[in-house]
Amino acid sequence: MTLPDPHEGPGATAGRQHDAAGRPSAFPHLVDVSLPPHVRRTTLASGLRIVTESMPDVRSASLGVWVGVGSRDESPALHGCSHFLEHVLFKGTSTRSAMDLSVALDEVGGEVNAFTDREHTCFHARVLDTDLPLAVDVLGDMVTDSLITAADVDAEREVILDEIAMHADDPDDVVAEAFAERAWAGHPLGQSVAGTAESIAALSRDDVADFHARHYRPSSIVVSAAGRLDHDDVVEQVQRAFGRRGFLDVAEEPRAPRRRERPLALEPGTVRLTRPFEQVSVLLGHAGLQRGDPRRFALGVLTTALGGGTSSRLFQEVRERRGLAYSVYAYSSAHREAGVLAVGASCLPERVDALVDVVRAELAAAARDGLEAVEVRRGQGQLRGATVLGLEDPGSRMYRLGRAELSGEPILGVDEVLAAIAAVTPEQVAELAAEVLTGPEVLALVGP
The missing domain is CATH 3.30.830.10 (Metalloenzyme, LuxS/M16 peptidase-like)
Structure with a gap:
């Protein structure tokens, strides 16, 4: 299938630019001669960024959808919401059930997972190089069109409470959380990523859905991929997968990175x-x-x-x-x-x-x-x-x-x-x- 010219559709940056070697690029991107060999970057008008590295000697590709939100961005009332949302996005979209999401990459031998930490959330997949378009489509669907139903939130709440209990049985996890809570006492960096049993029990469906709407914006998202791939093809796949339902329609600048501030004093x-x-x-x-x-x-x-x-x-x-x-x-x-x-x-x-x-x-x-x-x-x-x-x-x-x-x-x-x-x-x-x-x-x- 041939897509319309991306320069004329939503999510595209107006105007055709050239790459570092002077060649006209098939897709708009920020020209950055400081990038290492085989690495290319594209920034869409919506603020979503795509960075790839070509590894022509392998037969696989890895994909990550990075969202600039983590546990440090949560208020006390929303403690654990980033991690909760990460779980819920696997529960289904308007076109794929939770089982559909699981089967899509399983049946081609791929792997899909996600993690949340203090400063970001990442959804990632590893597939054969020929199945990279499928991985982009699945992750794009999850991130932009999750249903986040009350039933799914309640079901996943029990899973997360079980995960919190599992971490409480792991000495390495317990000592790491105790260390962080002491070192960064009173600062969001000191709070656990998963939340507490009390904070997770108190989160509602609306809390999770509002958190998604507020933080999962194109300007806060980076799509990175490495392996046997073509950068322009990946940009096309991302525009198609993320552009459904108008997700890329609003023009924004990429969200500025977290600025370096005065050092936070460690609490001895x-x-x-x-x-x-x-x-x-x-x-x-x-x-x-x-x-x-x-x-x-x-x-x-x-x-x-x-x-x-x-x-x-x-x-x-x-x-x-x-x-x-x-x-x-x-x-x-x-x-x-x-x-x-x-x-x-x-x-x-x-x-x-x-x-x-x-x-x-x-x-x-x-x-x-x-x-x-x-x-x-x-x-x-x-x-x-x-x-x-x-x-x-x-x-x-x-x-x-x-x-x-x-x-x-x-x-x-x-x-x-x-x-x-x-x-x-x-x-x-x-x-x-x-x-x-x-x-x-x-x-x-x-x-x-």
Whole structure:
């Protein structure tokens, strides 16, 4: 089927532009010569953005529909609504039942799922390259035409309450939520993504439907895709799938990314939760870097060297030398006004004090003396390898494109990322360790 000229229909940007090589583009897009090879971007007049990366040597494609709303955007009365809505959108549209949505990709061997976090919601699918148009059609239908009936809301409420109970049985989930609630006390970043049993029970059908109408607008949506694909074909598919029922008719600018604000102060303290687990789960951390901080590559090297593998400082000291825990790890995360560098481990109750003392001592030593040059090189090597290996499949590239575009961060090529990691010096790592690891501390303990 041949579609009408998209320049004349709703959702198209007036005027034909050219790509970075000077060729006339079949579809309108923002020309951005800074994009990595094989990456292209289109912004429709409605504000919806489409970013793709061509991987001609694979036979699959991954698709993500990213919506710029998450748990941090919820009022106390709507706590958990983003996650609730994510569930309900799988319940059926005016043309597909819940079973139809499930069967559509199952019968071609595809996969479809979704997740909600603090700053965005993502619906994603992975299919054979020839089935990408079907995946675009299914996800577009779900996002723009969900019925959100009272019966579906009530049925899914029970599922979400069961999911909340399931997370309460997972030590890693419980300690992570306790840590966030303590670290960002009084701020939306500190509230759980799924909500509470009380907040979910109180949400009505109108609450969920109004939340959808307010936040699921084209200007807040990014469609990212990676794999064996043609960018212009994907734009055509998105315009058709999302353009039904006038969803793309209103002209808007893309929603501005969340602006970087004054750093949010981490609230220090210790939280202990008694749970009938066999081990005590420990999470100890300090304030890290805000999203987009140019020192993030140095932070990645520092985090990896501290707890990124079996040769890391913490693994060697905690497990290999002292046998205090089976595993220990470090990670960093970033939001627009806050970040964290944290260390996690689980151990038997009688070893908790010793474990915490050792972790504190190792972090204090890194803050005082920095890392040895060999540790920095090892951290760089691990980070570079993880970067390349992590981007070998279309799914990881789709995630990278969607997150970067939605947050307003530059989309860097793999070689640019590797060069930035290689440029990190021991002096930069030492300076950052002295700043990050001497700040206020949050300690969360969950167990018997």
